[in-house]
Amino acid sequence: MSISQLNDLTTQVRRDILRMVHKVNSGHPGGSLGCAEFLVALYTEIMNRKQGFDMNGHGEDLFFLSNGHISPVIYSVLARSGYFPIEELNTFRLLDSRLQGHPTTHEGLPGIRIASGSLGQGLSVAIGAAHAKKLNNDSNLIYSLHGDGELQEGQNWEAIMYASAKNIDNIIATVDLNGKQIDGATDDVLKMGSLKAKFEAFDWTVIEIKQGNDIASILEGMSAAKAATGKGKPVCVLLETMMGNGVDFMMHTHAWHGKAPNDEQLATALEQNPETLGDY
Amino acid sequence: MKTYTYTEKKDTRSGFGAGLAELGRTNPNVVALCADLIGSLKMDAFKNENPERFFQVGIAEANMMGIAAGLTIGGKIPFTGTFANFSTGRVYDQIRQSIAYSGKNVKICASHAGLTLGEDGATHQILEDIGLMKMLPGMVVINPCDYNQTKAATIAIAKHNGPVYLRFGRPSVPIFTAENQTFEIGKAVQLTEGTDVTIAATGHLVWEALEASKELNAKGISAEVLNFHTIKPLDEKALLESVAKTGCIVSAEEHNYLGGLGESIARVLGQHAPAPQEFVATNDTFGESGTPAQLMKKYGLDASSIVEKALKAIARK
Numbered sequence: 272m273s274i275s276q277l278n279d280l281t282t283q284v285r286r287d288i289l290r291m292v293h294k295v296n297s298g299h300p301g302g303s304l305g306c307a308e309f310l311v312a313l314y315t316e317i318m319n320r321k322q323g324f325d326m327n328g329h330g331e332d333l334f335f336l337s338n339g340h341i342s343p344v345i346y347s348v349l350a351r352s353g354y355f356p357i358e359e360l361n362t363f364r365l366l367d368s369r370l371q372g373h374p375t376t377h378e379g380l381p382g383i384r385i386a387s388g389s390l391g392q393g394l395s396v397a398i399g400a401a402h403a404k405k406l407n408n409d410s411n412l413i414y415s416l417h418g419d420g421e422l423q424e425g426q427n428w429e430a431i432m433y434a435s436a437k438n439i440d441n442i443i444a445t446v447d448l449n450g451k452q453i454d455g456a457t458d459d460v461l462k463m464g465s466l467k468a469k470f471e472a473f474d475w476t477v478i479e480i481k482q483g484n485d486i487a488s489i490l491e492g493m494s495a496a497k498a499a500t501g502k503g504k505p506v507c508v509l510l511e512t513m514m515g516n517g518v519d520f521m522m523h524t525h526a527w528h529g530k531a532p533n534d535e536q537l538a539t540a541l542e543q544n545p546e547t548l549g550d551y
Numbered sequence: 552m553k554t555y556t557y558t559e560k561k562d563t564r565s566g567f568g569a570g571l572a573e574l575g576r577t578n579p580n581v582v583a584l585c586a587d588l589i590g591s592l593k594m595d596a597f598k599n600e601n602p603e604r605f606f607q608v609g610i611a612e613a614n615m616m617g618i619a620a621g622l623t624i625g626g627k628i629p630f631t632g633t634f635a636n637f638s639t640g641r642v643y644d645q646i647r648q649s650i651a652y653s654g655k656n657v658k659i660c661a662s663h664a665g666l667t668l669g670e671d672g673a674t675h676q677i678l679e680d681i682g683l684m685k686m687l688p689g690m691v692v693i694n695p696c697d698y699n700q701t702k703a704a705t706i707a708i709a710k711h712n713g714p715v716y717l718r719f720g721r722p723s724v725p726i727f728t729a730e731n732q733t734f735e736i737g738k739a740v741q742l743t744e745g746t747d748v749t750i751a752a753t754g755h756l757v758w759e760a761l762e763a764s765k766e767l768n769a770k771g772i773s774a775e776v777l778n779f780h781t782i783k784p785l786d787e788k789a790l791l792e793s794v795a796k797t798g799c800i801v802s803a804e805e806h807n808y809l810g811g812l813g814e815s816i817a818r819v820l821g822q823h824a825p826a827p828q829e830f831v832a833t834n835d836t837f838g839e840s841g842t843p844a845q846l847m848k849k850y851g852l853d854a855s856s857i858v859e860k861a862l863k864a865i866a867r868k
Contacts (some may be wrong), residue, residue: 326624327624327625327626328624328625329625329626333624335621375652375653376652376653376654377652377653377654384624385620385621385624385649385653385655386648386649386652386653387648388648389644389647389648392613392617392644392645392648392649393617394617395613395614395615395616395617395618395620395621395645395649396617396618396620396621396624396649397621398614398617398618398621399617399618399619399620399621399622399623399624399629400621400622400624400625401621402582402606402618402621402622402627403621403622403623403624403625403626403627404625406582406603406604406625406627407625407626409625425613426613426614426617426645429609429611429613429614430611430614430617430618432609432611433608433609433611433614433618436609437606
């Protein structure tokens, strides 16, 4: 797809996110909006994907979402990548839905391979899947996404230490560096210092994407990340994003981490993101 | 009355090690992970024979559970190994979300369960693990009684598709079940037939139950000993059939009476056929340092306690 087509898809994903959380007056629009460009680019341009879905995913790249609360964006991207009907986005967080508040395999939603929501667990799972790829002589890659605040969970550091010790070089773990979490700025909640220095100290290759809401920058950065795989080291992408990106009143604040817009706010937000590929 | 003898004692963890080694030779999808306790878990044989399928994770149990969950995505059958305490309580949320809720085919293999870990004391002696694990939807919970049965159980769980908690221990205990037995998950094994009292035991307490049945027999009391190697799913049919005959029951386990086998039995009896039940289990307490034999005696987890509780249960009929 061209950059302009990818931007159109991203705008439509933003509309999906906003409409999903508005309908049920719950969910996490801030981080979802911040990662829309990344996940659109990942599923459309970066990952090697097969048609259809099977749990083992032999012969294709796999993606694991560790910060499961940004479920609206992954649901929208999965639906618009053909994993399940776009209309099903209508059922987000409703009773008997496959689109649970946080992603799960429990209801059999195609595209999801692990439950996430309780934070800090996704990198370990991704490393296990990376081990399995190697055991199966499958040269495809494992991608994962983590929140920056999520790195406050200690299990991540067990996994970060393990991945380099075991030369897991078929994984690209991306950290959504939006600098915000529920209680405020990450540096106010628990100062994290330089994540680049920390990952490098743990012997990872670090790629920085400074414009994490710009499709061209994402494609360039992820291409560099791919080129860094297979060299004996795990690869970390530090993706600098804007929480709430694309909706002016949701940007530059942590207020929309886990809050849905009201009717009026939704109308304003949708005006800023005109329909491109058609609403669900 | 059928009696049981033994010529050899061995630790159940060695049964696990032997079963895992056999799986390594017969099932290429079986992989194993350990958190710095290879010797304690008897995983050396598997590791040496299958170095590419063995993952030393270091002292990082949470990471180990997550990696195990990930390995299933790609068709592997991971067996994790560490002490029971670090296999359950320490990593409960990882098991809950990444394994149980995600429906992953991980076998959580836990050694040094209960008081018989001995001298290391209460920090390492978990008496709550059966309860923690049986509460998780879809989790199978198994606590075999001797070396042969632990080996058979280890082999059997590789064929079961879904998460399993396999609990075993450190001390040498009599080997009295058959070599190369078929292990059927969820099927209690009747060891003696009796009419006066049912003794439902699991793990190390099964041998103690057999010893108790001999003492009871000498007193003219006929005890039916059932080996509940599987706590979940519980063999309700075997339980109800036996209690219909005997009219009372003693449950025996190396675990807190809260959350253990006895509580599962009480639930089934309460629902279908109320009968007097006595509990041989720890009484909502932590353990302490001591030799395994001293601890089992002090906390009332031996044949003489089973005899005492059997007499009490019979008196309540």
